[in-house]
Amino acid sequence: MAVAYVLAFVSLSLAVVAPSVQAHVAVxxxxxxxxxxxxxxxxxxxxxxxxxxxxxxxNYHAALAMETNGAGNGTRRELTQVGVARKTKRRGGRYESxxxxxxxxxxxxxxxKNRKKLADCVLGFGRKTTGGKAGPIYVITDASDDDLMNPKPGTLRHAVTRDTPLWIIFDRSMIIKLQQELIINSDKTIDGRGASVHITGGKSNAWSPAPKNPIPRKFAIRPQPGTKVRRLTKDAGTLGCKPGKSC
Structure with missing residues (x-):
């Protein structure tokens, strides 16, 4: 009799759980x-x-940049002088690059003061990318990554998982150690200009399921040994930009 009650209870439980599971799968x-x-x-x-x-x-805009800097129709060897052009950024009051x-x-x-101008500078196959231009500036003030389910406001994880467009900047240089891979939503610009930002740990993944309009700019993601990077934007080094001064 006891066995019969147990079987009846298990059968009833399965009958209740099965629709719930199916409903969850449907959603x-x-x-x-x-x-x-x-x-x-x-x-x-x-x-x-x-x-x-x-x-x-x-090619048109690349040639235009060279012509306005006096590079003209020079040889490919002259292209190696880009480092020199950056060292002598201004000549006669004009920026050269x-x-x-x-x-x-x-x-x-x-x-x-006009960070979003970068979205108007995009060339190539990504020229229609706008990133977070349509949204407000979001300032990262906290380098922690402690709560994956409910990220703390001011953290990178909180910023990139919002559903609205955001232009993300950093209030200072920082090292962000991820606990898990970073899921980046659509319409986001991660703008690391003016700071030295390094993202480590958590398999160091910057991944998004079919993102639209992402613009990563000047932050470094350090891969960890033995990890698989699905979608990685790695830009080692910084521009040395400082607010109030030309880069």
């Missing part, structure tokens, strides 16, 4: 199906059926 599937649909839509919006137009656009993107924003002393 889960609906969520990821929508993410897939959104990702495909954004991909199609960004697609250019004529890649030569994109290449010509990039052979890099069209750098030339777009780095010549202004108050670049830190």
């Amino acid at each position: 889960f599937d609906e969520y990821w199906t929508q993410r897939q649909t959104d990702a495909l839509q954004k991909t199609m919006e960004s697609y250019d059926p004529n890649p030569y137009n994109v290449t010509d656009h990039l 052979l890099n069209a993107i750098d030339k777009c924003w780095r010549g202004t002393k108050n670049w830190d």
Whole structure:
């Protein structure tokens, strides 16, 4: 009799749990199906059926940057002088650079007052990328990564997981040690200009399921031995930018 009661109880429990599990799976599937649909839509919006137009656009601005610096139609050997051009940033009151993107924003002393200008400088196949331009500035003040489920406001994890566009900057140089991989939502710009930001630990993954409009700029992600990096933007070194001064 006791065995019969136990079997009846287990059967009843399974009958209650099964619909709940199925309902959860249905919600889960609906969520990821929508993410897939959104990702495909954004991909199609960004697609250019004529890649030569994109290449010509990039080459035009690259040539324009060289011409305005007096590089003219020089040989490829002259391209190696970009380091010299950066050391002598201004000549006759004009900022010099052979890099069209750098030339777009780095010549202004108050670049830190108009950080979003960087979104207007994008060239190449990512030229339609806007990052967090449509959103407010989010300042990272806390280098911790203690709560993965409910990230603390002011941390990088809290910023990148928001659903709204954000332009993310750092109030100082810092080392951020991740506890787990970093899931980055769409419409985010991580702008490390003016600070030295190093992201370590947590497999050092910067990954997002089909992100749209990401613009990472000048922060370093240090990979750990024996880890698998799925989506990694690694930019070692810094520009040496300081607020109030041209870079």
